[in-house]
Amino acid sequence: MTTTATRNDDTFPPLTRSATLPIDVGSSVRARSHLAPEDAVNTASLPPRLNGFENNGLHDWGAESLPRRLRSKLGSRSRSRRRKRNWKKILWVKQSYPDNYTDQMTFLDSLQRNPRLQPYDFWPLVADSTVIVQQVCSVIVFVVSFVGIFTERVSPVAVVGWGSFATFVGWLIWDWWVGQEDEDEVLQRQNSHRIRGARHPRPEGGNASTVANTPSAASSVTNLGSTERNPSQANLGSTDRHPAPGNWGSSDRLPSPGNPAVMRQHPGGSATSLQSSTSQTSRNTTDPRDGLKHRPSAPLRRGRTSLRLSTIKSAVLIYFTILGLSPILKSLTRSTSPDSIWAMSFWLLAINIFFYDYSGGVGVKFPASLSTNAALMASTVLASRLPSTGQVFSLTLFSIEVFGLFPVFRRYARHRSWQYHIALTVLLVVGAGGGVGLILGERKDGTWPRRNGLFGVFVGVLIAFVAMGASSWWLIGLQKYKNAMNGPWDQARPIIISRRQWDDDE
Amino acid sequence: MSHRTYNIAMVSDFFFPQPGGVESHIYQLATKLVDRGHKIIIVTHAYEDRKGIRYLTNGIKVYHVPFAVIYRSATFPTVFSFFPLFRNIMIREQIEIVHGHASLSSLCHEALLHARTMGLRTVFTDHSLYGFADAASILTNKLLKFTLSDVDHIICVSHTCKENTVLRAALDPLMVSVIPNAVVSENFRPLNYPAEPPAPGAAFKQTPPAHQLGSNDPITIVVISRLFYNKGIDLLTASIPRILENHPNTRFVIAGSGPKAIDLEQMIEQNVLQDKVEMLGPVRHDQVRDIMVCGHIYLHPSLTEAFGTVIVEAASCGLYVVCTAVGGIPEVLPGHMTVFANPEEESIVTAMGKAIAALRANKVRTERFHDQVKAMYSWDNIAKRTERVYRGITGDISESEFYGYDERNAAEWSATRGRSGVRSFALIDRLKRYYGCGVWAGKLFCLCVVIDYLIFLFCEWWWPRDRIDIAADWPRKQLQSDDEDEKA
Numbered sequence: 001m002t003t004t005a006t007r008n009d010d011t012f013p014p015l016t017r018s019a020t021l022p023i024d025v026g027s028s029v030r031a032r033s034h035l036a037p038e039d040a041v042n043t044a045s046l047p048p049r050l051n052g053f054e055n056n057g058l059h060d061w062g063a064e065s066l067p068r069r070l071r072s073k074l075g076s077r078s079r080s081r082r083r084k085r086n087w088k089k090i091l092w093v094k095q096s097y098p099d100n101y102t103d104q105m106t107f108l109d110s111l112q113r114n115p116r117l118q119p120y121d122f123w124p125l126v127a128d129s130t131v132i133v134q135q136v137c138s139v140i141v142f143v144v145s146f147v148g149i150f151t152e153r154v155s156p157v158a159v160v161g162w163g164s165f166a167t168f169v170g171w172l173i174w175d176w177w178v179g180q181e182d183e184d185e186v187l188q189r190q191n192s193h194r195i196r197g198a199r200h201p202r203p204e205g206g207n208a209s210t211v212a213n214t215p216s217a218a219s220s221v222t223n224l225g226s227t228e229r230n231p232s233q234a235n236l237g238s239t240d241r242h243p244a245p246g247n248w249g250s251s252d253r254l255p256s257p258g259n260p261a262v263m264r265q266h267p268g269g270s271a272t273s274l275q276s277s278t279s280q281t282s283r284n285t286t287d288p289r290d291g292l293k294h295r296p297s298a299p300l301r302r303g304r305t306s307l308r309l310s311t312i313k314s315a316v317l318i319y320f321t322i323l324g325l326s327p328i329l330k331s332l333t334r335s336t337s338p339d340s341i342w343a344m345s346f347w348l349l350a351i352n353i354f355f356y357d358y359s360g361g362v363g364v365k366f367p368a369s370l371s372t373n374a375a376l377m378a379s380t381v382l383a384s385r386l387p388s389t390g391q392v393f394s395l396t397l398f399s400i401e402v403f404g405l406f407p408v409f410r411r412y413a414r415h416r417s418w419q420y421h422i423a424l425t426v427l428l429v430v431g432a433g434g435g436v437g438l439i440l441g442e443r444k445d446g447t448w449p450r451r452n453g454l455f456g457v458f459v460g461v462l463i464a465f466v467a468m469g470a471s472s473w474w475l476i477g478l479q480k481y482k483n484a485m486n487g488p489w490d491q492a493r494p495i496i497i498s499r500r501q502w503d504d505d506e
Numbered sequence: 507m508s509h510r511t512y513n514i515a516m517v518s519d520f521f522f523p524q525p526g527g528v529e530s531h532i533y534q535l536a537t538k539l540v541d542r543g544h545k546i547i548i549v550t551h552a553y554e555d556r557k558g559i560r561y562l563t564n565g566i567k568v569y570h571v572p573f574a575v576i577y578r579s580a581t582f583p584t585v586f587s588f589f590p591l592f593r594n595i596m597i598r599e600q601i602e603i604v605h606g607h608a609s610l611s612s613l614c615h616e617a618l619l620h621a622r623t624m625g626l627r628t629v630f631t632d633h634s635l636y637g638f639a640d641a642a643s644i645l646t647n648k649l650l651k652f653t654l655s656d657v658d659h660i661i662c663v664s665h666t667c668k669e670n671t672v673l674r675a676a677l678d679p680l681m682v683s684v685i686p687n688a689v690v691s692e693n694f695r696p697l698n699y700p701a702e703p704p705a706p707g708a709a710f711k712q713t714p715p716a717h718q719l720g721s722n723d724p725i726t727i728v729v730i731s732r733l734f735y736n737k738g739i740d741l742l743t744a745s746i747p748r749i750l751e752n753h754p755n756t757r758f759v760i761a762g763s764g765p766k767a768i769d770l771e772q773m774i775e776q777n778v779l780q781d782k783v784e785m786l787g788p789v790r791h792d793q794v795r796d797i798m799v800c801g802h803i804y805l806h807p808s809l810t811e812a813f814g815t816v817i818v819e820a821a822s823c824g825l826y827v828v829c830t831a832v833g834g835i836p837e838v839l840p841g842h843m844t845v846f847a848n849p850e851e852e853s854i855v856t857a858m859g860k861a862i863a864a865l866r867a868n869k870v871r872t873e874r875f876h877d878q879v880k881a882m883y884s885w886d887n888i889a890k891r892t893e894r895v896y897r898g899i900t901g902d903i904s905e906s907e908f909y910g911y912d913e914r915n916a917a918e919w920s921a922t923r924g925r926s927g928v929r930s931f932a933l934i935d936r937l938k939r940y941y942g943c944g945v946w947a948g949k950l951f952c953l954c955v956v957i958d959y960l961i962f963l964f965c966e967w968w969w970p971r972d973r974i975d976i977a978a979d980w981p982r983k984q985l986q987s988d989d990e991d992e993k994a
Binding site for chain 2 (some may be wrong): 100
């Protein structure tokens with residue numbers, strides 16, 4: 001830890017004014033072994049900097065005394081004639097300098113290098129990478145259960161049974177969490193309303209809260225969930241992210257800054273497709289809050305019960321839809337050769353891992369639809385390789401649980417508590433490792449698989465740790481190549497504050 | 507100093523009949539250079555019905571070469587296919603200097619490469635700003651670095667543009683001159699400004715009368731812009747209702763078309779501003795003046811701009827300018843003609859409030875703007891400064907004068923420059939310069955250059971120089987002496 005910290009200090013010197021000058025570029029160029037464009041320019045034109053125009057502001061490689069002496073010795077006629085007024089960075093006056101004059105005081109003055117550089121720390125980075133590990137592990141678990149079903153070593157009923165049981169338990173826990181959070185929020189809001197409302201009612205609270213909200217959301221996207229690094233901070237962050245709670249009471253339009261997208265979502269919608277069902281479940285996170293706008297907390301209970309009922313209804317609907325569709329899925333890719341199926345599902349699962357929304361907060365509507373769709377397509381394609389309808393049904397349902405619902409739960413667990421998140425990660429790594437071990441092991445007698453499983457767990461944990469450490473370390477190492485240049489030439493980002501207002505009016 | 511004239515080829519994808527800033531820049535510059543006694547040809551790609559050779563006013567010859575257009579009239583980059591034709595044109599017209607325009611024009615980049623292979627002097631003018639972050643910029647910057655590694659001199663339209671280009675192509679800042687755009691001020695006269703300049707001496711001190719603005723007179727705000735995101739139309743859409751709310755006696759006139767027009771129309775309908783905001787749709791460049799003179803304030807909410815010719819045009823028409831301080835815009839007009847805003851809705855509303863208050867208080871002498879702008883930006887001046895660049899790269903003015911370089915260090919610094927202070931044409935020196943463009947790119951670029959050189963040798967053998975007819979010259983103009991400020 002300490003070594004990494006010191007190394008960080010080495011790689012990221014504090015950016016001062018002099019560090020933002022491109023002098024750095026020049027000196028680093030010198031140290032490099034291969035040629036760079038700067039070399040071509042500099043070798044060609046180093047000496048002309050020692051001239052009358054004083055243009056060596058860019059690269060003064062410690063040879064400052066030399067040009068100064070030269071200049072004083074030169075004292076050229078042209079210079080004394082030209083040096084009437086200071087050069088200004090304007091175009092509307094004919095200045096007494098040649099057009100290619102480069103003013104060393106102001107040239108590239110407004111250049112900013114790495115203006116938004118956030119040095120990474122090792123351990124937080126490792127902690128953040130657990131999100132990726134979780135996703136990779138759940139993909140592995142899915143593949144393992146497919147192989148198990150495909151080779152008929154695992155009964156499909158067992159897979160889907162345990163999966164559904166876990167999903168049900170997960171749903172209960174999640175529902176409980178959501179309920180708790182809502183109650184907390186109600187309490188908090190009432191308190192703060194009392195305090196704030198007494199102090200000063202603010203009519204334009206809606207605007208203020210949205211403005212305050214955007215940067216925090218943006219920053220949480222840029223640094224993988226850095227706001228939720230530890231539980232206390234996470235809770236703090238979440239309360240911050242619902243800023244100025246007093247506003248909620250004072251303004252009649254309730255802003256829910258954490259998830260504006262969810263609020264927009266229309267209620268209703270049949271649950272025949274997975275998309276609608278998951279969106280509905282995710283809607284649960286906010287619907288109570290939505291309902292709270294007008295009602296006190298007693299009818300809230302009733303609203304949540306009906307929501308639970310509708311969730312169960314959609315679950316049942318999905319269940320029967322898949323049941324009905326499985327015979328069709330079974331023969332879907334019969335004419336395709338197996339190896340193209342393997343290749344295809346590999347790529348689809350890779351897409352799932354690469355495009356998964358790792359940064360998403362709890363309120364995200366239905367994150368990374370490309371990723372989820374790719375995973376579901378992979379599962380469909382894989383399921384169509386299976387010989388019996390029951391197997392197809394099990395695998396498809398299992399895939400929906402793993403790729404559709406499990407991420408919602410994982411996200412909530414991480415938001416809820418860091419310990420839950422770690423526990424879930426460990427569980428997933430162990431499960432994936434053990435599963436791979438079992439699948440790859442021999443299947444003859446009863447003792448071997450267990451040992452294989454243990455070995456797989458061991459190897460899986462080892463790989464997970466090494467990979468997390470190595471990739472974090474690598475990412476930190478890569479930071480020194482980061483060279484973002486910003487300046488007045490960048491397209492400005494317009495700051496529009498009333499847009500939301502009139503989007504809402506629509 | 508004897509006045510030497512050159513044969514210059516301007517090469518760009520962007521030229522008339524297509525309207526635009528780069529197009530008119532090339533044309534105006536060419537016209538003024540012809541007036542100074544140079545011979546100018548323009549090489550561009552064929553537009554639909556515009557093929558072959560055309561003559562424009564002043565004896566400018568335009569070659570419309572056949573080329574496939576891919577995107578917004580930029581041609582498809584085929585590195586070598588243009589070479590034989592290009593060589594033929596260059597020899598036929600006895601060109602000495604190739605001047606390319608616009609960094610998105612692949613025709614220009616290819617021409618610069620081939621020109622160096624043929625041993626011609628090259629100049630490049632950059633008209634736009636690019637970031638460094640997105641993929642398109644990275645690709646363009648790499649290509650720009652390729653071409654500009656071996657160009658003799660670069661012209662940028664503003665100091666910000668120069669900084670950007672120096673960074674993008676890793677150039678020596680001394681090789682980059684800043685020569686702004688200009689306006690034809692006769693075409694942008696205020697409303698009741700005499701069309702003919704008054705006779706010298708007779709009306710020497712005559713300034714147009716200050717038109718007083720009463721506190722209840724309506725103020726018209728003009729916006730003429732393509733309605734794209736990067737022109738800041740979102741800011742415009744957000745700030746118009748607030749400006750109109752704060753200042754009841756104002757109205758907007760918006761000219762231009764583009765994808766953001768629909769947003770503006772929505773805004774108008776939502777806020778019921780039909781009688782306050784007028785949208786004119788697309789206008790031709792020659793109508794711009796007639797629209798501008800209807801207004802009092804010109805609002806330019808752009809998000810990025812290398813130079814912003816349009817605000818100079820507006821000021822020339824006697825409009826007070828409210829603009830965002832982005833890119834090169836702060837360099838363009840002095841403070842008494844403009845109110846600067848940040849690219850934020852709030853700031854634009856504030857700045858507009860300031861501008862309206864200043865106009866209402868009659869603090870701004872907008873009637874003087876035209877003469878002031880006329881003195882600031884003229885194509886004559888631009889042509890003169892461009893000519894200095896030409897003379898510098900051909901070695902007609904000494905290196906020490908051009909680069910401010912000291913003779914005594916000659917041996918040390920000019921491994922790659924020739925004795926005259928200009929870049930050496932030797933293949934090995936060129937390869938050295940290209941090699942520095944990057945670990946992989948450098949080698950690729952070297953390969954391209956070598957192939958280009960082989961093609962050149964082949965052309966020399968297959969179509970020998972002496973078999974190519976020399977085109978007859980248009981009678982050259984004599985330069986009226988304008989050396990008064992060269993001595994100053």
